[in-house]
Amino acid sequence: DADVTQTPRNRITKTGKRIMLECSQTKGHDRMYWYRQDPGLGLRLIYYSFDVKDINKGEISDGYSVSRQAQAKFSLSLESAIPNQTALYFCATSDLAGPLDQPQHFGDGTRLSIL
């Protein structure tokens, strides 16, 4: 089983719909992240959470919200989807180990298309 699981893997929906992408992890990491990836732009951080009570905006949080339901679960919502939110979305986790923390581990991604 994958350490970081994203659902759904693919989703096609219409403009204006509310969408939730879910992420769960079995790595026991405290830190979880949501990224989106667009061609030529690399990965951009949407939101991140360092523990259940901690939520932080990333580089491109407008139009998105998140919920950290438990240490292992971190959901991303698009309240009213628009076509330019069409992208590949990744969830990631990391663990702090001393002053130089560990790199992040990624889920398999959710390919989201908004028509």
Add this chain to the structure above:
Amino acid sequence: QKEVEQNSGPLSVPEGAIASLNCTYSDRGSQSFFWYRQYSGKSPELIMSIYSNGDKEDGRFTAQLNKASQYVSLLIRDSQPSDSATYLCAVKGGEYGNKLVFGAGTILRVKS
């Protein structure tokens, strides 16, 4: 100025050659540096991390860090067609804090 810059490529090398991938970053306080490999449509996977100046070798991969020049590179020796992918440079620390900032990636093509 983009925080983490990479040449988008594609970088084409013949099988068996050395592939050299480069990355520059803007924040001098950065502390952690990573190289990820990403096959088309797949998730990034970590291949190298480096935290101090100099070289770090792992199999066919060598990461090189020069903090004074704000430069990190990845060398792939004996390149194989299976190395064909997008390579993402990522930087953490300094003003970036706990956030991992990615470059846009370099496409590598290894021709057999």
